[in-house]
Amino acid sequence: MQLQNDLLLKAARGEPTSRTPVWLMRQAGRIMPGYRRKRNQMKDFKHLLKTPDLAAEVTIEPVDLLGVDSAIIFSDILVVAEAMGLNYEMVEQKGPYFPKTIRNENDINTLRIAEPDSDLNYVYQAIRQTKSALNYRVPLIGFAGAPWTIFAYMVEGQGSKTFSNARKLLYQNPEFSHRLLEMITQSTIYYLEGQIRAGVNMIQIFDSWAGILSPDLYHDFSLKYVSKICDSITEVPVTVFAKGAFFSLESMAQLNCEVIGLDWNMDIHHSRQIIGPDKTLQGNLDPCALYGSMESIRRATKNMLDQFGPHRHIANLGHGVYPDTEFDKVKCFVDTVKEYSDVLSR
Ligand code: CP3
Numbered sequence: 001m002q003l004q005n006d007l008l009l010k011a012a013r014g015e016p017t018s019r020t021p022v023w024l025m026r027q028a029g030r031i032m033p034g035y036r037r038k039r040n041q042m043k044d045f046k047h048l049l050k051t052p053d054l055a056a057e058v059t060i061e062p063v064d065l066l067g068v069d070s071a072i073i074f075s076d077i078l079v080v081a082e083a084m085g086l087n088y089e090m091v092e093q094k095g096p097y098f099p100k101t102i103r104n105e106n107d108i109n110t111l112r113i114a115e116p117d118s119d120l121n122y123v124y125q126a127i128r129q130t131k132s133a134l135n136y137r138v139p140l141i142g143f144a145g146a147p148w149t150i151f152a153y154m155v156e157g158q159g160s161k162t163f164s165n166a167r168k169l170l171y172q173n174p175e176f177s178h179r180l181l182e183m184i185t186q187s188t189i190y191y192l193e194g195q196i197r198a199g200v201n202m203i204q205i206f207d208s209w210a211g212i213l214s215p216d217l218y219h220d221f222s223l224k225y226v227s228k229i230c231d232s233i234t235e236v237p238v239t240v241f242a243k244g245a246f247f248s249l250e251s252m253a254q255l256n257c258e259v260i261g262l263d264w265n266m267d268i269h270h271s272r273q274i275i276g277p278d279k280t281l282q283g284n285l286d287p288c289a290l291y292g293s294m295e296s297i298r299r300a301t302k303n304m305l306d307q308f309g310p311h312r313h314i315a316n317l318g319h320g321v322y323p324d325t326e327f328d329k330v331k332c333f334v335d336t337v338k339e340y341s342d343v344l345s346r
Helices: 007-013 033-042 045-049 052-066 079-083 121-134 147-156 164-172 174-198 215-232 246-252 268-275 287-291 294-308 327-345
Strands: 089-091 095-097 140-145 202-207 238-242 259-261 280-285 313-317
Touching (some): 007 313, 079 174, 140 174, 147 174, 174 202, 202 215, 238 246, 246 268, 294 327
Antiparallel strands (some): 089 095
16 A cells, blocks of 8 residues: 655655655644643553553544644653663653663663563554554654663763763763663664564654764764664665754765754754755754744744755754644644645745
8 A cells, every 4th residue: 555645755765745744843742632631641651652552542643633744653762771671750840760870880781682572562563553543644753762862861860951971971981881872772773673564654863962962972972873773774764863963964964864854053054055965854943933923933934944945855843842832833834834835846
């Protein structure tokens, strides 16, 4: 069976499209009324994550209500840390918290390379159920965190503005850091292979904390491992989104991936110049633009589309949509991309 709407995959591969495809990072979350209802009922984020029926429903809701051109599987990047043996909790209003952290040889000896077929089977089950319920309407994106971003949480134990414990370790014990990054990388490669077998049509790598590293450290401790992951995926297109890594766009242009995600700090023309014509760009409206009036959202979205032009662009925000954004404003963004880019492509 063919996908009814394959704009995302065409744009990723650089094939001509009738208009610009659009989806939002973090679309399967608090902005959706059905998601909020479920979270209020069960309180426990991880229960939602580990119940494939519910995860599939949450994944499909934005396709039904927002009309986006892709679903992204409802899960979290931190499931890989847990599958390696490091448990975490999702604390209400605060974010992830790891009761134990990984900082020395003793700690790393408690970890294993993930065996996703058993450890993460609930994600694969959610993917299979989502695919079947989507019934070829739109593609499904699978994802994982970049090894550096997972490392940052495993070492720090929680969110942080600076992740200084994680960065400190790169200087104090580079060999140890590489060992942990290798373990995360191997676990992630197995995990993504399984997602592809379960049916995802595309993969996105989230390097949310790329921007806190110096260019040299980013190259040695992050990009190297992202590059290994890209090389391991041959069946579906791959997007690399490294938030804040404007300093590395030139190296990222060499990655074995089809799409580079831009955050809202990155200049669109400048980024295109550095990356060249052979990759698709994704992004990059400031998520805060969706707090503006409808008129200002339309203006900002059109301005973004004008700058990217009609080819090799996947419209998105420059980071995940903020959870308290009004649904109608998100819809306005999606509708504006669809209507305006249709005119542009003519
Ligand atoms: O994009 C989607 O809609 C798919 C689902 C998805 C979630 N997390 C669900 C989620 C994806 C792709 C992620 C990725 C993720 N998780 C990242 C990378 C992207 C980014 O935002 O930089 C990171 C860093 C995490 C780790 C994480 N998970 C944090 C820091 C938090 C708490 C703060 C926050 O941003 O909400 C989460 C929780 C989380 N993951 C929620 C959702 C829907 C919110 C849970 C809730 O409050 O109901």
